[in-house]
Amino acid sequence: MKSHVWRPLFVALGLVILILVARVFVVPADFGIGERGYMYGWHRKGNEEEWKKVTVKYKTKAYCKECHGEKVESIGRSPHGVLQCENCHGPALDHPKDPPTLTIDHSRKLCIRCHAKLDTPSSGRSKIRGIDPETHNPEAECSLCHDPHHPNLEELKRHE
Structure with a gap:
């Protein structure tokens, strides 16, 4: 075969090898390994502690209901009952510590x-x-x- 056929083939093989070598250094070792064997997904055992440190910005209706039970029950019976409180009021992060942070738009x-x-x-x-x-x-x-x-x-x- 002529070199115009071999050169692109060598370039393609070189790229595949380069990607496989880079994968060894870039992809964490526990990626794709789970309790049930090999699987792909976003969850890795190696970064569970990182995710535990992430601050949750949005809470749920259950969180709002602790202090605002009457309002949550009342709106629950209305057409807007399907919405989370934070869709309109903003994220409840740090709300009990600093009530002015919860905005009413x-x-x-x-x-x-x-x-x-x-x-x-x-x-x-x-x-x-x-x-x-x-x-x-x-x-x-x-x-x-x-x-x-x-x-x-x-x-x-x-x-x-």
């Missing part, structure tokens, strides 16, 4: 990200009742007229 942008009417409804998000933010009280915060903890379905129907 009253901006229209927060509500509009779910409640803007979709022009081409093709997802599950299209089942949420939407408004035209350009014409529906464009200068006002939504919470002036609507209580997000007690959304009224009849009121939402009027705005469709």
